[in-house]
Amino acid sequence: MKSKIIKITAAAAAALSLTGCYFFPAEEELLKPPTVAIEDVAYSTYTAKVKDIENKTMAAGYIISKSEFNCGFTESGGTLKKIYVTPGQFVEEGELLAEIDTGNLEYLYEQQKLIVEKARLRYNSTGSSSDKLDYEMEQNTLTEYERQMNVSHLYAGMSGQVCFIQDMKPGDKVTAYKTIIKIVDPTQVLVKYTSSTLRAFPLNQEVTITVDGMDYQGYVSKTPSDMVEGLYENNEAIATDAESIYCEFSGDVPGYLTIGKLADIAAVYEVHKDAVVISKNLIKTDGDRSYVIILDENDNKKEVDVTIGITNATEAEILTGLKAGDRVVVR
Numbered sequence: 590m591k592s593k594i595i596k597i598t599a600a601a602a603a604a605l606s607l608t609g610c611y612f613f614p615a616e617e618e619l620l621k622p623p624t625v626a627i628e629d630v631a632y633s634t635y636t637a638k639v640k641d642i643e644n645k646t647m648a649a650g651y652i653i654s655k656s657e658f659n660c661g662f663t664e665s666g667g668t669l670k671k672i673y674v675t676p677g678q679f680v681e682e683g684e685l686l687a688e689i690d691t692g693n694l695e696y697l698y699e700q701q702k703l704i705v706e707k708a709r710l711r712y713n714s715t716g717s718s719s720d721k722l723d724y725e726m727e728q729n730t731l732t733e734y735e736r737q738m739n740v741s742h743l744y745a746g747m748s749g750q751v752c753f754i755q756d757m758k759p760g761d762k763v764t765a766y767k768t769i770i771k772i773v774d775p776t777q778v779l780v781k782y783t784s785s786t787l788r789a790f791p792l793n794q795e796v797t798i799t800v801d802g803m804d805y806q807g808y809v810s811k812t813p814s815d816m817v818e819g820l821y822e823n824n825e826a827i828a829t830d831a832e833s834i835y836c837e838f839s840g841d842v843p844g845y846l847t848i849g850k851l852a853d854i855a856a857v858y859e860v861h862k863d864a865v866v867i868s869k870n871l872i873k874t875d876g877d878r879s880y881v882i883i884l885d886e887n888d889n890k891k892e893v894d895v896t897i898g899i900t901n902a903t904e905a906e907i908l909t910g911l912k913a914g915d916r917v918v919v920r
Contacts, residue, residue: 638867644901646856662689795856861899
């Protein structure tokens, strides 16, 4: 029995020696880490160039007339009968411009005048209190007819040129105090510029005014705090305006149809010819220091201090530190 146990143990040991490779695998050779080639870094650059640069201020105003009148009916509810004028037409103060349809009001008015006259004669003949009362009542009716006749007619409030007519046709409803017709003095056209972030133009500064793609020459005639002496002494609205800039035309004047349109105002304070110019946003600052980053002849980055001259909305003149052809690093 003892001999049998020894044989089984020996067989088990032999089996383990044959299968040991399944429990203790041979070590694998470690792979070398991948290598990545370092590529050359590419920079985006802006080349400094020679060009003319201006110190310029821009603004957008609109064309107005120093003398204008907005004409509209004073009561609502009526219907338009007719407009008697056309755009561009010259009219005289008091001239009939438009009329509301009043039905048979004109007939009633003429009849009422006769009734009033009859009541007046009766009262003058009798002197009675009753006839006096009748006369006053008929007179009140006539006065009301007169009022209705007056508000049904639209008259020119000034002499000038019609620059605007509301798009209306006979039968359209009338709204009280809505401008139906606008009259202006076409010889007194100017530009008004108002803004919550007002950028002051110097008084008498020469400007270029662009309207409908056409350029006109002008000058600053009023600032919020100053104006050309005597120019607006008869125009209180302009003289007391402390929130706007006004520009007068010094040569040709745009036509009356431009009134109400936008007008670009440009004032050029200084011009430098053949300046070294770069994009304004390439200039970096550190305290009082201004500098740019350039690529030298070996494509190495280098900081260069610069002195800045004229700037505008997008560009800057470089007085020292750069020359034409230098490559300024954008990123």
